[in-house]
Amino acid sequence: MVAFNHNAISQGEIPGVQTRQRRSRLIDFVRVRGFASLDDLVRELGVSESTIRRDLDALEEQGTARRTHGGVLYAGGHARLSEFDERQPAHWAAKRAIAAAAAERIDDGETVLLDGGTTTYEVARLLVGRSIQVVTNSLPVANLFASESRADLVLLGGYVSPRTGVCLGPYANELLGRLHVTTTVLSAAGITAEGLYNAHLLLAETEQAMLRAAGRVFVVADSSKFGRKSLTFVSGLDSIDLLVSDTGLSAEWRQQIKAAGVDLVVVDPAPLEPLDGDHDSHRDDRTKPPRERHT
Amino acid sequence: MVAFNHNAISQGEIPGVQTRQRRSRLIDFVRVRGFASLDDLVRELGVSESTIRRDLDALEEQGTARRTHGGVLYAGGHARLSEFDERQPAHWAAKRAIAAAAAERIDDGETVLLDGGTTTYEVARLLVGRSIQVVTNSLPVANLFASESRADLVLLGGYVSPRTGVCLGPYANELLGRLHVTTTVLSAAGITAEGLYNAHLLLAETEQAMLRAAGRVFVVADSSKFGRKSLTFVSGLDSIDLLVSDTGLSAEWRQQIKAAGVDLVVVDPAPLEPLDGDHDSHRDDRTKPPRERHT
DNA sequence: TGACTCATGGTCGCTTTCAATCATAATGCG
DNA sequence: CGCATTATGATTGAAAGCGACCATGAGTCA
Known part of the structure; x- marks a missing residue:
């Protein structure tokens, strides 16, 4: 009939059974949705706004949830890799432009x-949403495709480097030795006339195995990487088929790359200066829906 | 002169260079933080609140961000696995209690x-934050430890099952054959007197390899799993050292488990009363006449 | 039984946020 | 240069959220 509360303990801070269960349902709901508004929770749990507020206060203090004005975020177990955090946004613009150029050169079914x-x-x-097979040693990349039924995903195993979230070690290399892929997309910490360099000893070996497994090799690297060596040598330029970089790349480097027989694609991250004059490459396929004005 | 004002509605056009760059910085900021308030963004980008609002409108329409009352969420590339979404919260309470009992039986350094x-x-x-070494075939589990420098993480490779996010196949089994761990924590789709069952053919093989690699074996399974078979047989009860379940487990089952020489731990998900059935019994209060307003 | 605790729901005033509007500065174009 | 367009910042009234307070009802303990 009416609510029964069998709470016998009066220790002050321990919530009763109903409360605990509702809060449990609450964080489950938030966990699934990632974010929920107060109103969502009122509707979902069938209790008043006040109660939800009290629950959120408790859960925030406990560290499970994080409140915002108007809602809650799930705060449990969302780990982020430092490498992805510390970058200054300036480089991200170049990275995105480079990535777009590389991605559009990959076909469905590859x-x-x-x-x-x-x-x-x-x-x-x-590449998410495309019909392709993906092989990777990177945990963040794997996460992108893990719930995508569109793409098949193969993950290389081994020891996971904490900072970068990539799988390393002999086991990854061994598995790579048995695979063949149509295209490998490689990154690099440094590029000189001799070839690619990387900052991680074990990763260099893995990347060499990646090169051997590939039909064709793309290297994506922003212009800041050129002329810099890093810890270990990975490979000569001759094993690269296509190199994608940004307009910060000097004319000398462009020539040197091409002289090594590598196809070079240079993209403009954000047409700030009219360097080459053409910044009209923006297709505006989005027809603007006439926004309703409120009177 | 006409009094028309085009400003308010003409936002679907191509933004200028500066605007584009700022919006790029904005999503980078939100990407890293997961969430940002309007005020955060004003301080970070050094522009007015109005501008931020316009940016957010544009980014939301584009699908990159998701607005909430008072801030923004990053909306790009957050994939969620269906298995974790569809569960009804009721079972999560039991799962959490079972998990707590299992976790406290694992020591640092294991x-x-x-x-x-x-x-x-x-x-x-x-187990996050503890000083342990972790080996797993599960992508969600790996994510928890990936940025934890406290714990070493080894990930099994192979084909990743889209629904569950676990690595399967001969490669995973092969690597397992070369590993030894102190404790294996196993799940099961069904448990009978004969032993454990699982719903996935390839996973059964992988779990058998896990059993062979283990010094001791924990099985975590809520009471609903008992008496149910599933697609394939994994292992007899004799290879299990400890089984953790909830109080829904019948006395017959408890006896049967113990008779098989398995240590049994039974936990109470909601320590005082199971309380299944109706949980919103406060509904009829809504018909109560409106109370007098207090000044 | 009566005092007490816990959990809840409702209402208040206050603060924050929102969308819309206007005015001005910056930019682009012939 | 002059004109048109865009981008930005400030303002304003409306709306939503928040914390605090109080009343109610159920259960517990003395």
Whole structure:
């Protein structure tokens, strides 16, 4: 009939059974949705706004949820990798533009091997929803495709590097030795006339295995990477088929890349200066819906 | 002169360079933080609140961001696995309680092998921050530990099942054959007197390999799993060391489990009363006449 | 039984946020 | 340059959210 509350303990802070169960349902709801407004929760749980507010206060103090003006975020277990956090947004613009150029050169039905790194991550984001097979050693990339039934996903195993979230080690290399993919998209920490360099010893080996597994090799690297060496040598320029970079790349480098027999694509991250005059590459397929004006 | 004002409605056009750059910085900021308030963005980008609002309108229409009252969420590339979404919250309470009992029986310094599944995921959540080594075939579990420098993480590779986010196939089994862990935490789709059952053919093989790699074996399964078979047989009860379940487990089952030489831990999801059935019994209060207003 | 605690729902005033509007500065174009 | 368009910042009234307070009802304990 009416609410029964069998709470026997009067320790002050311990909530009763009903309360606990409702809060449990609440965080489950928020966990699934990622975000919920106060009103959503009132409707979902069938209690008053006041009660929801009290629940949120308790859950926030407990650390499970995070309140915002007008709603809640799920705060439990959302880990973020430092590599993706610390970058300054300026470079992201170049990375995105480079990624777009690389992604549009990948066809449906291909098997694509995606390296770790922020630029390849952007490539991966643009490939979500496409009908392709994806092979990767990167946890963030794998997450993008994990719930996509459109794409098949193969993940390389091994030891996971905490900072970058990529799988390393002999096991990953071994698995790579048995795979063949149509296109590999590789990142690099440094590029010189000799070839690609990377900052991680184990990763270099893995990337070499990636090169061997590939039909064709794309390298995505913004212009700041050129002329810089890094810890270990990965590969010569001759194993690269296509290199995508941004307009910050000097004329000398462009020539040198082309001289090595590598196809070079240079993209303009944000047409700030009329360097090449053409900034009309923006297709406006979005017809503006006539916004209703409120009187 | 006409009094028309085009400003308010002509926002669907191509934005200028500066605007585009700022919006790019904006989504980068939101991407990193997950959520940002209007005020955060004003401070971060150094423009007025009105401008931020216009940016958010544009980005929301474009699908990159999602507005809430008082802030923005990042909306790009957050994939969620269906298995974690569709569960009814009632079971989550039992799962959490079971997980807590299992997690507190794992010591610092151990090497723990975590299976896929929602209950083992809860175990994993409780192990975050502990000094342990983690081996898993589950992508969601791996995500929990990926940015944790406290714990070493080894991920099994192979084909990733889209619905559950676990790695399957011969590659995973092969790597497991070369590993040894102190404790394996296993889930099950069904448990009978004969042993554990699972719903996935390939996963059964992987779980058998997990059993072989383990020093001791925990099985976490809520009481609804008992007496149910599933697609394939995984293992007999004799390979299990500890079974954790909830109080819904009947006395017959408890006896049968113990008779098989398995340690049994039964936890109470809601420590005082099961309380199933109607939970919103305050409904009839709504017909109460409006109370006097207080000044 | 009566005092007490817990959980809840409703209402108040106050604060924040929102959308819309206007005015001005910056930009683009012939 | 002059004109048109866009981008921005400030303002304003309306709406929504918030914390605090109080009343009610159920259950517990002495």
